[in-house]
Amino acid sequence: MPDASTPLDGNAVFSALTQSRASLERACALGDGLGLALWRNRHDDTAYARPGHHTMSVYLEGGYSTYRRDAPDRKGAPDRVCLLPAEHESRWHVGGTQRFLHLYFQPEHLAWHCVRVLDTEPRALQLQDRLFAEDDTLVALSRRLVALDWRDPDARMVGNAMAHEAVTHLLRSHGARKPLTDWRGGLSTAVRRRVADWIHAHPASNPTLGELAALADLSEFHFARMFRVSFGMPPHAWVLRARLERAQSMLGDVRLSLQQVAAQAGFASPSHFNNRFRAVYGATPGQWRAGRVATIPSASSGAGR
Template identity: 30%
Template sequence: MTQSSQERMILVGANDPLPEDHFWFDGDGFSVYAAKQPRSTWQEHVHDCLQVTVGLEPAHMHAEWRATGKLRQSKEFIGNAVSVIPAGIPHKTLWQRRATLIHIYIREEFLLRLTSDVLQQDSLELQPTYLVRDLLIEELARSLYLESVDGHLNAAVASAAVTTLCMRILRAYCVREGEAAYATGGLGPARERRVREYIEADLERDLSLQSLAYVVGLSPQHFAVLFRESTGFTPHQYVNHRRIACAQELLKKVDVPLIEVSMRCGFSSQSQFITTFRKLVGMTPGRFRSSLASSQS
């Protein structure tokens, strides 16, 4: 596969040849690299954009980095893992065994579009974070990878996934004015997984705060606090994001009417569905479906 100049610039640091079947996508303000990555080394390098790296299936990684004004740090991890690497941070990664790798490169202007809405501030400072579990980012990266396996990635699908990923990063990995960086804790992996599985299985039902809290045996108020610590979203926000993800899959089937999509995804009315979809995806469901059709023609 011939590399574009943009691809060569962003993939600086790759010490070994890239897999022949690797995938590259340039979006509006972001780029995506995806591959079944063999054992390989990415030598120390920096980017002028935010890099989000996700290793799956599982990965075995060793990372080294130097945050501004700090000594070199390192970490080794086996399992699904996420790294959030701000622009200008020197870093190096060794992939100890074959794994699914997704790099998402996000340019500053893309993040700044969301910053004022999410953080109510005009600037941002991201906290470098290496080799941690983040189930939401892992799921979003996996969806990008699965969409890319045939060599194509729809621009609207990619933009929606990266927008949700950025909202997660801004809520969970950004230093707010006058605050320390957000520290993940919350429900813990087992309880978070239980809630997420319950949500996925019952998207078309009324997923109230009380019903979600009951799944893990907590009071609604305590659950809401811990859930936001775990995911960066309120329960209502997270449910809406999952319903829209479900709707995007159904919209690929041209024979499913919009009213049926809205009902199967748990929206109380078609107008509520359209409003929520436009807010989270940036376009109406009808336009999204049209963009899918045009990309396949």
């Protein structure tokens, strides 16, 4: 069973598998709402109904007799990828023994990548439902994730970077434009960029909702609602995520004390920084900094571009 310090019980797909015949080898939380689980299963039937989170499944061994009920002629195999979007529904039959890795991530995490990496509103893109697809990049990342010791904090930091890279790749390679049915209720592209650029250009500031709303020339009420539509999360959550992203990059500079990092990233105090950082990443800023020496260079080569 997963370590008590890294629970994934709130994850619908994870919970469904724990109630099936599947055997869990290990699991962990990587921070940023990212989770990993390594499974084995055989002679089973499972179903997923709109889990509310996204799941990437990569077959590592077996799967030759596994199929989805609505596509019985298509079978699994090692190095095949399935993608289950948050609104996905499916029923599966598992034949012989198979071993597979799951990467779980939240819609809010995908929204961050849409805006920051692709400069696109989250409502404009959707992940495609993929069944036994071939994707060498995702397979290679998955096998590197499996090779890590998930109990080690340094390894989990490396895994976090790999998972970010996987999500970015998923969006670029397996994302699709949603139909432009109704775009009312969000910020214009120019205003969205203006607000995002201001937040990231003023990391040490502590903007009020009114100050951000003024950038868009909107009332606080309308700005808060429209911001969530265009950014996929409320303003305060975006500001906190931007601060944590900046703090992460600054922790690589050992010339800066943790107190300096906290101040320059916009946190009220070192203890506030410590608590927020640990809540998201499962490690203190000091532990994260110490673990940077273990980072695999290629793990983050594709993230953030």
